[in-house]
Amino acid sequence: MKSNRRNFIKLAGLAGAGFAGSSIESFARYSSMIKNPDLPGQIREYSQSHRQRFNMSRFAAPKIENVRVGIIGLGQRGPAWARLMRQIKNVRIQALCDIVPEKAQKLKEQLEVHGHNPDLYFGNSEAWKKMCERNDLDLIILTTPWYMHASQGIFAMEHDKHVASEVPAAATLDECWQLVETSERTRKHFMMMDNSSYRSFQLLTLNMARKGFFGRVVHGDCAYNTSKMRNNFSRNMYWDMWWLRQYADRRGNIYPTHGLGSVCQIMDINSGDRLDYLVSMESDDFMMQEKAQELAREDPFFNSFAGKKYRGNMNVTTIRTKKGKTIMLQHDATSPSPHNVIHGIYGTKGAALYDPQPPRISTGNHKWASQEEFNSLEEKYTPGIIKRMGELAKDSGHGGSDLLIAWRLVDCLQNGLPPDKDVYDAASLSSIVPLSEWSVLNRSNSIDIPDFTAGAWETNKQNMDINLEKGGSAGLIL
Numbered sequence: 001m002k003s004n005r006r007n008f009i010k011l012a013g014l015a016g017a018g019f020a021g022s023s024i025e026s027f028a029r030y031s032s033m034i035k036n037p038d039l040p041g042q043i044r045e046y047s048q049s050h051r052q053r054f055n056m057s058r059f060a061a062p063k064i065e066n067v068r069v070g071i072i073g074l075g076q077r078g079p080a081w082a083r084l085m086r087q088i089k090n091v092r093i094q095a096l097c098d099i100v101p102e103k104a105q106k107l108k109e110q111l112e113v114h115g116h117n118p119d120l121y122f123g124n125s126e127a128w129k130k131m132c133e134r135n136d137l138d139l140i141i142l143t144t145p146w147y148m149h150a151s152q153g154i155f156a157m158e159h160d161k162h163v164a165s166e167v168p169a170a171a172t173l174d175e176c177w178q179l180v181e182t183s184e185r186t187r188k189h190f191m192m193m194d195n196s197s198y199r200s201f202q203l204l205t206l207n208m209a210r211k212g213f214f215g216r217v218v219h220g221d222c223a224y225n226t227s228k229m230r231n232n233f234s235r236n237m238y239w240d241m242w243w244l245r246q247y248a249d250r251r252g253n254i255y256p257t258h259g260l261g262s263v264c265q266i267m268d269i270n271s272g273d274r275l276d277y278l279v280s281m282e283s284d285d286f287m288m289q290e291k292a293q294e295l296a297r298e299d300p301f302f303n304s305f306a307g308k309k310y311r312g313n314m315n316v317t318t319i320r321t322k323k324g325k326t327i328m329l330q331h332d333a334t335s336p337s338p339h340n341v342i343h344g345i346y347g348t349k350g351a352a353l354y355d356p357q358p359p360r361i362s363t364g365n366h367k368w369a370s371q372e373e374f375n376s377l378e379e380k381y382t383p384g385i386i387k388r389m390g391e392l393a394k395d396s397g398h399g400g401s402d403l404l405i406a407w408r409l410v411d412c413l414q415n416g417l418p419p420d421k422d423v424y425d426a427a428s429l430s431s432i433v434p435l436s437e438w439s440v441l442n443r444s445n446s447i448d449i450p451d452f453t454a455g456a457w458e459t460n461k462q463n464m465d466i467n468l469e470k471g472g473s474a475g476l477i478l
């Protein structure tokens, strides 16, 4: 039994190392491992042997008055995170890393105008390690392609840094386990920056759920549905066409965390309930290969993409929780539908729906609340974090959620408070990536979702202090 687990870790470790280089060969090797038909056996084995080393839920690390930051990956999200961090008082952007030197240099010049003078790391795929080895950084922000987050985050925690990772946090189940084991052993925070759960309607409904407005929450609908065809096929949007390669080489829901994060928060996942098992079903691809072939007729650059088989256009994953609730999660990155995260919450006494807009709330009688009723519910249930920060954050990215999540992360670090989301949240949400893939590849059979808390979910207290009972003191540079 033990040797199976060891072999699995060994294989996954190899995958992580090879995959960061992004060669076609390592993709193929990686893909064949993820399709491993004995994933359910390995989950059972792991669950039987896993013991929690230390409970990171509600763990408060010592306060850090001046937060010294390093950022890895400076494409679209890295510079966005640099902009957010430079707007918060007592934050110093001390180091930047990208494989492409020009990206690091350009961001440094932009930051210098604002009084930051970061050291640069670039030029090869492992330059980030040198940056993580420095002893004058408190927080590493990961804005590289998501299949690199776990190996970079684990290395950073091993080098005494807290980590804030873009979404998702891991590409394999083994990486999810390793994130948990490393965070518990090093007592370093690993927070996945699931900004979608900081949108004001999502926070409003979380507060309403906690105050009992929905009665007992029974079901949640969520999604990341948006057409990324133009972006994914653009030659100069993403580094090394990494998103297109992911859609070609993987199956299942490869972007589950937007949407699922806020529903899990409302359902007290990892603090009173937990994700139990899932079933995932996927359509065929009716668009991507055709698009690749069309582009290849004009541009030989796309020849290597024209022969690939792509992930299906629509993935639907259903999840059941230990306490009997259900979740429907979709991912569609191709069909020409407007952006939609759904965020449908259904309880015994009330319901809410965010997308398609406008956001709505119901208490029954076959109708949604009138605008007047909605406004008075909003006034009654708006949580403290929105009252304090909503107006200031509203012009930042993703409906204001970007500055809210960045500010709250720094606020928790500066005040020595537990972060709003912990490594168990990062692992359980990210585990949907490999688990949905396994289910799709195995005729939609069900598969267990590991308990990354090793039983502590039953007694863990809720995280995400949306009423700012503690902290709330981080300042902004306006």
Ligand SMILES: NC(=O)c1ccc[n+]([C@@H]2O[C@H](COP(=O)([O-])OP(=O)(O)OC[C@H]3O[C@@H](n4cnc5c(N)ncnc54)[C@H](O)[C@@H]3O)[C@@H](O)[C@H]2O)c1
Binding pocket: 020, 072, 073, 074, 075, 076, 077, 078, 097, 098, 099, 100, 103, 124, 125, 126, 127, 128, 143, 144, 145, 146, 147, 166, 167, 168, 193, 194, 195, 237, 238, 239, 242, 398
């Ligand atoms: N939370 C959100 O709303 C949101 C929105 C967009 C993207 N994302 C996530 O953010 C992450 C980054 O996405 P993006 O759109 O910025 O991608 P991108 O391709 O624009 O940027 C990735 C950057 O990483 C760099 N990089 C690649 N390998 C590296 C290495 N070994 N060392 C250092 N740098 C390396 C690339 O040069 C590139 O600049 C992804 O995980 C994505 O899922 C989140």
